[in-house]
Amino acid sequence: MLRAAASAAAAGALASGCDPHRDEDRGPARATGPSPSPVGREPHRPAHAARPPTRVPGLPVQIENGPREARAVALTFHGRGDPKLATALLGEAERAGARVTVLVVGDWLDAQPQMARRILDGGHELGNHTLHHRDICALPAADAYAEITGCADRLRRLTGTIGSWFRPSQTRRATELVTQLARKAGYPHVLSYDVDSLDANDPGAPAVRRTVLDAVRPGSVVSLHLGHAGTVAALPPILDGLRRRGLRAVTTTELVT
Numbered sequence: 001m002l003r004a005a006a007s008a009a010a011a012g013a014l015a016s017g018c019d020p021h022r023d024e025d026r027g028p029a030r031a032t033g034p035s036p037s038p039v040g041r042e043p044h045r046p047a048h049a050a051r052p053p054t055r056v057p058g059l060p061v062q063i064e065n066g067p068r069e070a071r072a073v074a075l076t077f078h079g080r081g082d083p084k085l086a087t088a089l090l091g092e093a094e095r096a097g098a099r100v101t102v103l104v105v106g107d108w109l110d111a112q113p114q115m116a117r118r119i120l121d122g123g124h125e126l127g128n129h130t131l132h133h134r135d136i137c138a139l140p141a142a143d144a145y146a147e148i149t150g151c152a153d154r155l156r157r158l159t160g161t162i163g164s165w166f167r168p169s170q171t172r173r174a175t176e177l178v179t180q181l182a183r184k185a186g187y188p189h190v191l192s193y194d195v196d197s198l199d200a201n202d203p204g205a206p207a208v209r210r211t212v213l214d215a216v217r218p219g220s221v222v223s224l225h226l227g228h229a230g231t232v233a234a235l236p237p238i239l240d241g242l243r244r245r246g247l248r249a250v251t252t253t254e255l256v257t
């Protein structure tokens, strides 16, 4: 059933959400005030600096993919889990010359603050994936906002910006309310995706590779997860398959701007 559903899900027919694993409730999130608005024109930034959110004229508020004429895709990762597996994944990407986007969960950064710098130092992009990875679309507005700003505050403290992108937790698409709250927190766009790797179900590296390569198209935004050994093992053959189709793995900002 899962196998049979994989292609359909990857093609977007099913909204599987992000990470089927339940997260424990760690109590109410702490609201720490609004984040600054994103900058419009950025000054020159040194290599490995965190990029602030970017408004991309012409793109919808909720982004599922980049231009279909692009010769590139964006591999985007739920940022949580064993830091050894996360570091191994980043190393595999870098060995192949790939850049990825990691949407970090705020409480993971509390436990692993060094990972923010590690991700940026690899030339990758950082984003916000809420503070506790709750079912954000089911939360009251104040709680949902605190989930967004709680992670934004941690990113700002560690990197100087609130991260380039916001991705809602436990859902593929944000509700109108969550989209408005993300904008209020400083993110002009919400980052969805058009290819679901289903890697969080741990189906094994060959299945992850097949699911991604069967569904990926030029301009795709692919959802993957840090913290899963099968995903680490699947990454080199995924990157090899992309390369054979003339597709580079680039940051989300590079894909859409």
Ligand SMILES: [Zn+2]
Pocket: 018, 019, 078, 129, 133, 169, 170
């Ligand atoms: Zn997630």
